[in-house]
Amino acid sequence: MIATLHPFRRQALSGATVRSAASLLLGLSVLSASGCSLLPERLEEDPRPIVRGPEPTRLQRPLALNFLAFRPRRANTQPKGTTNLSWNSMYSSLYLDEHDSAGNKANLDGELWTNTLLARHGVGDDSDIEVEVGVLRAGSGFLDRYVNDFHRMFGFPDGGRPDADDDHYAMEIESKGDNIYELSNHRFGVLDTSVVWTQKLQGEDVTRPAIALRFGVELPTGDEDRGFSNGSVDYGMGLLAERSVGRWTWTGATDYVVTERSDAFRDAGVDMDNLWDVQGGVEYRWNDSGSLLAQLIYTTALARDIPLDALDEPILDLGVGIVWDHSDRSRVMLTFHEDLIGRGPDFGFAINWEWRFD
Numbered sequence: 001m002i003a004t005l006h007p008f009r010r011q012a013l014s015g016a017t018v019r020s021a022a023s024l025l026l027g028l029s030v031l032s033a034s035g036c037s038l039l040p041e042r043l044e045e046d047p048r049p050i051v052r053g054p055e056p057t058r059l060q061r062p063l064a065l066n067f068l069a070f071r072p073r074r075a076n077t078q079p080k081g082t083t084n085l086s087w088n089s090m091y092s093s094l095y096l097d098e099h100d101s102a103g104n105k106a107n108l109d110g111e112l113w114t115n116t117l118l119a120r121h122g123v124g125d126d127s128d129i130e131v132e133v134g135v136l137r138a139g140s141g142f143l144d145r146y147v148n149d150f151h152r153m154f155g156f157p158d159g160g161r162p163d164a165d166d167d168h169y170a171m172e173i174e175s176k177g178d179n180i181y182e183l184s185n186h187r188f189g190v191l192d193t194s195v196v197w198t199q200k201l202q203g204e205d206v207t208r209p210a211i212a213l214r215f216g217v218e219l220p221t222g223d224e225d226r227g228f229s230n231g232s233v234d235y236g237m238g239l240l241a242e243r244s245v246g247r248w249t250w251t252g253a254t255d256y257v258v259t260e261r262s263d264a265f266r267d268a269g270v271d272m273d274n275l276w277d278v279q280g281g282v283e284y285r286w287n288d289s290g291s292l293l294a295q296l297i298y299t300t301a302l303a304r305d306i307p308l309d310a311l312d313e314p315i316l317d318l319g320v321g322i323v324w325d326h327s328d329r330s331r332v333m334l335t336f337h338e339d340l341i342g343r344g345p346d347f348g349f350a351i352n353w354e355w356r357f358d
Contacts, residue, residue, distance in 0.1 A: 041287065042286050042287050043286075043287045043288060046246050046247055046285075047247065047285045047286070047287050047288045048285075048288050049244060049285075050285070050288075050325075051074060051076075051242075051244060051249050051283065052283065052285075052290075052291045052293075052323045052324075052325070052331060052333070053072075053074075053249065053251065053281055053283040053291060053293045053295075053323060054072040054073065054074070054251045054279075054281035054283065054293065054295055055072055055281065055293055055295045055319045055321055055333065055335050055350075055352075056071045056072060056073060056086065056088060056118070056333075056352055057071065057072065057088075057090065057295075057297075057317075057319055057335065057337065057350055058071050059297070059299055059315060059317065059344060059345075060090055060092040060094075060112055060114065060337075060344075060345045060348055061092075061094065061108075061112075061315075061344055061345060062094075062108060062112065062138070062171050062181070062183045062227065063173065063181060063302055063303075063311075064299075064302060065112075065114070065136060065191060065228075066192065066222075066227075066228075066229055066230040066262070067218065067230060067234050067257060067259050067272075067275060068192075068194055068216055068217065068218035068234040068235065068236055068257045068259075069194075069257070070196065070214065070216060070236065070238050070253065070255040070257070070277070071118075071132075072251065072253060072279045072281055072295065072297070073198075073240065073251075073253075074210075074240070074242050074251060075200065075204075075209070075210040075211055075212040075240040075241055075242035075251070076200065076203070076204070076210050076212075076242060077122060077126055077127055077128045077198055077199075077200045077212065078120050078121060078122035078128035079122045080122040080123070080124055080125050081122055081358075082121070082122050082356065082357065082358050083119060083120065083121045083122075083356075083357045084119070084120045084121075084354060084355070084356050084357070085117065085118070085119050085120075085354070085355045085357065086117070086118045086120075086352055086353065086354040086355070087115070087116070087117055087352070087353045087354075088114075088115070088116050088118065088350060088351075088352045089113070089114070089115045089350065089351050089352075090112075090113070090114050090337075090348060090349070090350035091111065091112070091113045091348060091349060091350070092111065092112050092113075092337070092345035092347065092348035093110075093111045093345060093346055093347045093348070094108050094109070094110060094111070094112065094344070094345045094346060095108070095109050095346060096108040096109070096310040096343070097109060097170075098308040098309060098310050099308075100307065100308065102176060102307075103174065103175070103176040103177035103178075104174060104175055104176065104306050104307065104308055105172070105173065105174040105308075106173050106174075106306070106308050106310040106311055107170040107171075107172050107173075108170070108171055108172075108173075108310065109168050109169060109170045109171070110138055110139060110140055110168075110169040110170065110171055110185065111138070111139055111140070112136065112137075112138050112345070113136070113137045113138075113139075114134055114135070114136050114137075114191070115134060115135055116132055116133065116134030116135075116191070117132070117133055117134065118130055118131070118132040119131050119132075126199060126200040127197065127198060127199045127200065128197075128198050129195070129196070129197050129198075130195070130196045130198070131193065131194070131195050132193065132194045132195075132196075133190075133191070133193050133221075134190075134191040135188045135189065135190055135191060136188070136189055136191050136228060137186075137187065137188045137189070138169070138171055138183050138184070138185050138186075139169060139185050139186045140168060140169035140185070140186075169185050169186075171183035171185065171227065173306070173311070175265075175268045175270050175305070175306055176268070178264075178267075178268045179264070180262075180264040180265050180267075180268045180270060181227060181262070181264065181265075182227055183226070183227030183228075184226040184227060184228075187226075189222060189223055189226055189227075189228035190221055190222050190223070190228060191221070191222050191228055191229070192218045192219060192220055192221055192222045192228075192229050192230075192234075193218065193219045193221045194216055194217070194218045194219075195216065195217055195218075195219070196214055196215070196216035197214065197215050197216070198212050198213070198214040198240070199212060199213050199214070200212040201213060204242060204243065204244065209241050209242055209243035210240075210241065210242040210243070211239070211240065211241050212239075212240040212241075213237065213238070213239060213240070214237065214238045214239075214240060214255075215235075215236075215237045216235065216236055216237070216238075216257075217233060217234065217235045218233065218234040218235070219233060220232055220233065224262055224263065229262075230259070230260055230261065230262040230265075230272075231260075231262050231263060232260030232261070232262070233260065234257055234258060234259050234260055235257070235258055236255060236256050236257035236258055236275075237255070237256060238253055238254060238255030238256065239253065239254055239255075240252070240253045241253070247284055247285045248282065248283065248284055248285075249282070249283040249285075250280075250281070250282055250283075251279075251280070251281045251282075251283075252278075252279060252280050252281070253277075253278075253279040254276070254277065254278050254279070255275075255276070255277050255279075256274065256275070256276050257274060257275040257276075258274050259272040259273070259274055259275060260272070265303075269305075270303060270305045270306060271303070271304075271305050272302065272303055273300065273301055273302060273303060273304055275299065275300055275302070276299075276300045277297060277298060277299045277300070278297070278298045279295070279296070279297045279298075280295065280296050280297075281293065281294065281295035281296075282294050282295075289324050289325045290322065290323065290324035290325070291322070291323050291324075292321075292322055293319070293320065293321045293322065293323060293333075293335065294318075294319070294320050295318070295319040295320075296316065296317070296318055296319075297316070297317045297319070298314060298315070298316050299314060299315045299316075299317070299344075300314050301313055301314055309343060310343060313341065313343045314341065314343070315339055315341060315343045315344035316339065316340045316341050316344075317337055317338075317339055317340070317344060317345075318337065318338050318339075318340055319335050319336065319337045320335065320336055321333060321334050321335030321336060321350075322334055323352075326353075329355060329356045329357075330353065330354065330355050330356070331353070331354045332351070332352070332353050332354075333350075333351065333352040333353075333354075334349070334350070334351055335349065335350045335352075336348070336349050337349065337350065
C-alpha cells in the first residue's frame with residue numbers, strides 16, 4: 001500500500017541545506033546582538049580561560065522525552081569532592097501532523113515545558129556521576145501565531161502550521177489504527193530519572209584535546225499510561241571531546257542509546273530504533289564574565305516501523321545563546337533553539353542556572 005503524505009512534507013525537505021545555513025547565520029547574528037547588549041564591554045586582551053558551555057539541552061519532543069538522552073557537557077570532569085547543581089527550564093512549540101492510508105498517524109501539536117534538576121558530583125580525580133530528575137507539562141500554549149510569522153519571515157520549514165488552528169492541542173501517535181502513544185495535557189508529570197557516569201580518559205594539553213567516556217541508564221519513574229515514560233530501563237554510552245584555544249572552546253560528543261518499547265508499542269508490534277546522536281558546540285569568551293555559544297545536535301529517527309516523516313526522519317537542532325557568571329559560584333545561560341529540518345520542535349528557548357558547591 002502506498003502511503004499518502006501531506007504535500008508540505010516534500011517541500012520541507014527541499015532546500016534544507018540552504019535553510020540550515022541561513023538559520024545558522026541568523027542565529028549567530030541574533031546571538032551577537034543580544035550578547036553585546038546583555039554582557040559587559042568586551043576585553044581587548046584574552047579573558048580568563050573559563051569554559052562556561054556547552055548548552056546542556058536535549059531534544060524537546062514528546063516521545064523522545066521518554067528515553068535516555070545525553071546532554072552536551074564538557075569532557076573535563078567535575079573536580080573530586082565538589083558538587084554542581086543546575087536547574088534547566090525549556091519551553092518549546094511543536095507541530096507535526098501526518099497520516100497515511102495504512103492507518104498510521106502522528107498528530108503532535110502543542111507546547112512543552114520541562115523543568116529539570118541535575119546534580120553532578122566528582123567522585124574521583126577523573127570521574128563524576130550525575131543524577132537528573134524532572135517534570136513535564138504539555139498544553140495548547142500561545143506561540144503558534146508568532147512562530148508562523150517567524151518562519152514566514154525567514155523562510156524556515158513550517159511543517160504545515162499555517163493550515164492548522166492556532167493554540168490547538170493534540171499529542172498522539174497511531175499505528176495501523178491503534179493508539180500507541182498519548183501525552184496528557186495541562187498537567188505536570190514526573191519524567192524518568194537518568195544516572196550518568198563520566199570517566200576522563202585524557203586531559204587537555206597543547207597538543208591534544210580532553211577526551212572522556214560516559215555511561216548512562218534511565219529509570220522509569222514517570223507515568224507510562226499518561227505519556228511521561230516508556231515504562232522500561234534505557235541505557236547507553238558516549239564519547240566526549242573538548243579543546244580550547246585562546247578565547248575559543250570547541251566541544252563535541254557522539255552517543256548511542258539502547259531504547260526499550262512501552263507496553264503499547266509492544267502490543268502493536270512496533271519497534272523503537274536505538275538512538276544515535278552527534279553534538280558539536282563552540283564557545284567564544286566575550287570577556288572575563290561572559291561567553292557566546294552556538295551548537296548543533298543531530299539525532300537519528302525515533303521509529304522506522306511507522307513510515308511517517310515525523311517519526312522516521314532525523315532531527316537537526318540549532319541552539320544559540322549567551323552565558324554569564326552571576327557570582328563566583330553561580331552562572332546563568334539563555335539559549336534559543338530551532339529545528340533546521342522541520343521534524344522536531346519549531347521554536348524553543350531555555351534558561352539554565354548553575355550553582356557550585358565545594
